[in-house]
Amino acid sequence: MVQLYFSAQLIGVRIQSRYNLDCLSKERVRLLKKEYRFAKLKARKNPYAGKKKAVGINLSAKVLDYFKGLAEETGLPYQKLIDLYLLDCAKKRKKLAMKWCCRVGG
Numbered sequence: 001m002v003q004l005y006f007s008a009q010l011i012g013v014r015i016q017s018r019y020n021l022d023c024l025s026k027e028r029v030r031l032l033k034k035e036y037r038f039a040k041l042k043a044r045k046n047p048y049a050g051k052k053k054a055v056g057i058n059l060s061a062k063v064l065d066y067f068k069g070l071a072e073e074t075g076l077p078y079q080k081l082i083d084l085y086l087l088d089c090a091k092k093r094k095k096l097a098m099k100w101c102c103r104v105g106g
Contacts, residue, residue, distance in 0.1 A: 052083075 064078070067085075071078035 067078040067081050070081050074081070
């Protein structure tokens, strides 16, 4: 079994990776070692930073169970599914239709 280990300093975070290279030739392993030289990489600003905002939200157990079940079916995280659903509502400008059973104050 041939295994390749490498570690590098990248944007202030130490990265260690391990690749199982059983099916790769010695030539490919040699090329991989040359290919992954993190010291030569330049730091880049994260293109996704600032596009999402962390919020706290209270959801009913039924809603959470529904999206978690959907997450198991689709393989996507339930938080992403909730985000996609709300984004779809916002794009379509959906309004919540509510009917109250009684009048307040009278």
